[in-house]
Amino acid sequence: xxxxxxxxxxxxxxxxxxASEKEADILKAGEILFGEKGFDGTTTKELAAxxxxxxxxxxxxxxxxxxxxxxxxxxxxYEVAFAVQMVKLREMLEARKTKFADWYLFMMKDRVAMAxxxxxxxxxxxxxxLQDADFAEFFGKVxxxxxxxxxxxxxxxxxxxxxxxxxxxxxxxxxxxxxxxxSYLLYRFVIVPDLPVDDDAELKKILHIISQGxxx
Numbered sequence: 001x002x003x004x005x006x007x008x009x010x011x012x013x014x015x016x017x018x019a020s021e022k023e024a025d026i027l028k029a030g031e032i033l034f035g036e037k038g039f040d041g042t043t044t045k046e047l048a049a050x051x052x053x054x055x056x057x058x059x060x061x062x063x064x065x066x067x068x069x070x071x072x073x074x075x076x077x078y079e080v081a082f083a084v085q086m087v088k089l090r091e092m093l094e095a096r097k098t099k100f101a102d103w104y105l106f107m108m109k110d111r112v113a114m115a116x117x118x119x120x121x122x123x124x125x126x127x128x129x130l131q132d133a134d135f136a137e138f139f140g141k142v143x144x145x146x147x148x149x150x151x152x153x154x155x156x157x158x159x160x161x162x163x164x165x166x167x168x169x170x171x172x173x174x175x176x177x178x179x180x181x182x183s184y185l186l187y188r189f190v191i192v193p194d195l196p197v198d199d200d201a202e203l204k205k206i207l208h209i210i211s212q213g214x215x216x
Contacts, residue, residue, distance in 0.1 A: 033050055
């Protein structure tokens with residue numbers, strides 16, 4: 001499938017409005033298994049068993065495993081990039097009515113809550129970005145337009161208020177900040193999801209490092 005906003009939107013509508021409860025169960029099973037085991041590590045037999053349907057019923061709704069995976073991935077991408085997550089995060093980036101520290105913690109706590117509720121979706125999305133160059137390029141363009149540019153504006157705003165030093169290179173800071181923040185979410189909900197962590201305390205420590213640096 002060609003990656004366009006329109007094509008993704010069409011798949012998203014099918015993803016969000018399955019034709020029956022059985023199709024909904026198959027989509028949910030796919031999210032969980034593709035998230036846990038990846039595309040290659042998941043069999044149609046496992047998908048059918050997880051959805052509590054026969055393989056024959058599975059193929060009635062999705063002719064191939066690839067078709068099911070594409071439906072789920074398209075739904076996740078559109079939800080993240082256009083329908084819900086990026087829209088919400090962009091609104092946060094553009095809302096600068098608080099001090100920088102409060103603004104940063106509010107955004108990150110919201111991202112942690114989102115990631116906790118959508119762990120399998122994040123794994124599917126990250127895997128697609130790492131394994132498919134065309135997909136990574138498409139998603140990167142969406143990210144740059146919807147998140148990178150607003151983040152630059154936000155940091156420039158906090159420079160104008162005097163909360164961030166004027167000599168800080170804005171683009172370098174934003175790239176570094178995104179790297180740290182995304183790495184934290186991947187660590188928490190993809191690499192070691194069961195490790196007990198006090199997210200509020202950790203985010204405050206990250207903020208302190210970002211704000212104060214590490215050199216004595």
